[in-house]
Amino acid sequence: MTAQVDDLARPASSDAGSGIAVRNATVTYRNGHTALRDASFEIPIGTIAALVGVNGSGKSTLFKAIMGFVRLARGEIRVLGMTVAEALRRNLVAYVPQAEEVDWNFPVLVEDVVMMGRYGRMGMLRIPKAADHEAVSAALARVNMSDCRKRQIGELSGGQKKRVFLARALAQDSRVILLDEPFTGVDVKTEDQIIALLRELRDEGRVMLVSTHNLGSVPEFCDRAILVKGTVLACGPTAETFTQQNLERAFGGVLRHLVLNDAKGCAPTPFGVFTDDERPLIIQQGRATARRLESFDEERP
Numbered sequence: 001m002t003a004q005v006d007d008l009a010r011p012a013s014s015d016a017g018s019g020i021a022v023r024n025a026t027v028t029y030r031n032g033h034t035a036l037r038d039a040s041f042e043i044p045i046g047t048i049a050a051l052v053g054v055n056g057s058g059k060s061t062l063f064k065a066i067m068g069f070v071r072l073a074r075g076e077i078r079v080l081g082m083t084v085a086e087a088l089r090r091n092l093v094a095y096v097p098q099a100e101e102v103d104w105n106f107p108v109l110v111e112d113v114v115m116m117g118r119y120g121r122m123g124m125l126r127i128p129k130a131a132d133h134e135a136v137s138a139a140l141a142r143v144n145m146s147d148c149r150k151r152q153i154g155e156l157s158g159g160q161k162k163r164v165f166l167a168r169a170l171a172q173d174s175r176v177i178l179l180d181e182p183f184t185g186v187d188v189k190t191e192d193q194i195i196a197l198l199r200e201l202r203d204e205g206r207v208m209l210v211s212t213h214n215l216g217s218v219p220e221f222c223d224r225a226i227l228v229k230g231t232v233l234a235c236g237p238t239a240e241t242f243t244q245q246n247l248e249r250a251f252g253g254v255l256r257h258l259v260l261n262d263a264k265g266c267a268p269t270p271f272g273v274f275t276d277d278e279r280p281l282i283i284q285q286g287r288a289t290a291r292r293l294e295s296f297d298e299e300r301p
């Protein structure tokens with residue numbers, strides 16, 4: 001069953017085994033705008049969860065709350081059973097930012113960006129030890145960016161920059177990784193590489209929360225989905241949550257219906273197509289499919 005908001009409004013004492021538990025979280029900005037109201041969901045450890053919703057629905061606000069950048073007016077967030085402050089103090093949470101949040105003109109080498117993931121383990125003077133250099137090299141190798149380690153971060157392509165910030169999260173060795181639109185501006189090959197890496201990290205027992213507008217990719221690699229629109233509309237296993245009904249509530253008017261002939265050119269098969277991004281989500285009989293439009297095209301006669 002898809003967990004609805006009311007099911008999760010229970011005390012935080014049942015956190016054992018949960019990666020992120022958000023209960024009735026409400027965030028009101030200084031100008032009085034409440035961006036998130038009574039948001040509740042839970043993600044177990046060893047999970048990749050998608051965070052989806054239209055622009056302004058509160059995805060970044062939720063990330064900021066999990067990172068302790070904004071205070072909750074009401075409610076509670078637990079990370080690995082701890083308060084946010086405790087989880088951050090222990091370096092357990094890493095954040096991979098949106099491209100727009102970074103000043104790419106800042107003169108810094110790729111390896112220095114990745115080393116930032118180690119800062120929490122260093123002393124006041126931030127003098128790296130051998131273990132820090134090893135962690136940086138291993139993280140760069142894991143995202144296939146070792147050859148670029150001496151390059152300025154601003155010189156890299158969009159996909160390469162994303163991989164460097166992922167490497168920073170790996171060097172930090174966090175158990176919880178928040179990724180803010182990691183696929184925006186990256187080609188399909190890079191997207192597939194990032195997805196493969198996220199799966200490896202999941203299998204290591206980490207928790208990933210991925211904000212994305214690439215709805216078509218979600219059923220392919222996310223175990224769970226959280227649909228937001230000023231609050232959490234639905235959350236749970238992707239197969240149960242990513243339904244036409246829930247997506248229509250979250251995305252309203254962006255659903256289009258196409259009528260396509262099947263492979264034999266026989267009876268028309270109705271499909272719903274959500275076009276929030278360049279990677280559309282195909283809905284068939286009210287359920288999300290894991291196929292991308294381009295792979296569907298390949299099957300057409």
Ligand SMILES: Nc1ncnc2c1ncn2[C@@H]1O[C@H](COP(=O)(O)OP(=O)(O)OP(=O)(O)O)[C@@H](O)[C@H]1O
Binds near residue numbers: 034
């Ligand atoms: N610092 C702020 N002060 C006041 N309001 C804010 C602030 N940051 C965001 N908001 C408002 O809160 C709401 C949620 O914004 P948020 O950035 O969380 O949305 P989002 O889902 O991440 O959007 P996008 O998909 O465009 O990144 C929006 O109405 C936004 O205008």
